[in-house]
Amino acid sequence: MTNPVFVNSTIQLFHGDCLEILKEIPTDSVDLVLTDPPYGQSYRSNRRKEKFQRIQEDQDTPYILLTRAAYECHRVLKDTGAIYMFTNWHQQGTTDYALSKYFKLGASKIVWVKNNWSAGDLDSSWANRTELIAYAHHAKHKLLGARPSNVLYFNKVSKLHHPTEKPVQIMEYIISKGCPKDGIVLDPFCGSGPVLEAAINMGRQCIGIEVREQYIKESISRINHMSIFALPSVGLSPFNFQLKEITT
Numbered sequence: 009m010t011n012p013v014f015v016n017s018t019i020q021l022f023h024g025d026c027l028e029i030l031k032e033i034p035t036d037s038v039d040l041v042l043t044d045p046p047y048g049q050s051y052r053s054n055r056r057k058e059k060f061q062r063i064q065e066d067q068d069t070p071y072i073l074l075t076r077a078a079y080e081c082h083r084v085l086k087d088t089g090a091i092y093m094f095t096n097w098h099q100q101g102t103t104d105y106a107l108s109k110y111f112k113l114g115a116s117k118i119v120w121v122k123n124n125w126s127a128g129d130l131d132s133s134w135a136n137r138t139e140l141i142a143y144a145h146h147a148k149h150k151l152l153g154a155r156p157s158n159v160l161y162f163n164k165v166s167k168l169h170h171p172t173e174k175p176v177q178i179m180e181y182i183i184s185k186g187c188p189k190d191g192i193v194l195d196p197f198c199g200s201g202p203v204l205e206a207a208i209n210m211g212r213q214c215i216g217i218e219v220r221e222q223y224i225k226e227s228i229s230r231i232n233h234m235s236i237f238a239l240p241s242v243g244l245s246p247f248n249f250q251l252k253e254i255t256t
């Protein structure tokens with residue numbers, strides 16, 4: 009059984025390969041998977057000030073990784089659960105294909121419109137201001153609250169701790185639509201931990217998994233920073249989530 013590298017009443021954070029650790033998560037135990045997996049593009053920030061390693065598993069097509077992760081996410085999600093997976097226009101076909109093997113795909117992609125655009129081919133490509141989020145769910149899943157638009161406007165993160173860091177605010181919004189108040193969120197590719205921070209802010213419990221130690225440290229530092237400056241006011245019962253023993 010893998011032990012978490014960080015645990016409190018709200019968060020359990022695991023360091024390792026999610027394809028292994030996901031196997032230890034009990035079936036039907038999670039309400040929402042919200043995740044931003046590698047895109048298979050060997051991404052590295054072009055910003056000169058930020059020096060990051062290339063993202064793990066980001067060199068090859070992520071089809072096998074995403075399909076295996078989708079299989080495990082389908083298993084651990086309750087029958088009322090849903091999965092949101094960030095993707096981009098190169099990988100949306102791969103992402104849809106992996107998710108559709110196990111889930112009912114949402115009728116449309118969610119489009120995140122950013123406050124400025126990404127770099128790229130300055131001469132021949134249109135300046136991209138959007139990112140895509142694939143949404144899929146189990147048959148009994150219901151969106152919470154008012155029906156959301158599939159176009160979301162959120163600012164990019166200005167000071168990055170991860171080369172593809174996503175804003176906490178977009179994670180909070182998706183959690184508010186997809187995870188009940190006493191629910192558990194899972195992010196198997198948690199990077200620097202914006203989903204963990206959003207779950208704490210929204211009073212949900214969260215399980216994070218990350219393979220690179222550098223980003224585990226960023227996640228822990230993020231949570232520790234929050235507990236100093238912004239203790240969540242919600243009174244959650246103790247985290248009753250436990251990994252199961254795998255017998256081989």
Ligand SMILES: C[S@@+](CC[C@H](N)C(=O)[O-])C[C@H]1O[C@@H](n2cnc3c(N)ncnc32)[C@H](O)[C@@H]1O
Nearest residue numbers: 025026044064065170173174197199200218219
């Ligand atoms: C696109 S990034 C996520 C960034 C995150 N959303 C953030 O804002 O910091 C994908 C992350 O998945 C991690 N990763 C890649 N393969 C993994 C695996 N098999 N198990 C767990 N984490 C993995 C990478 O190290 C990387 O940090």
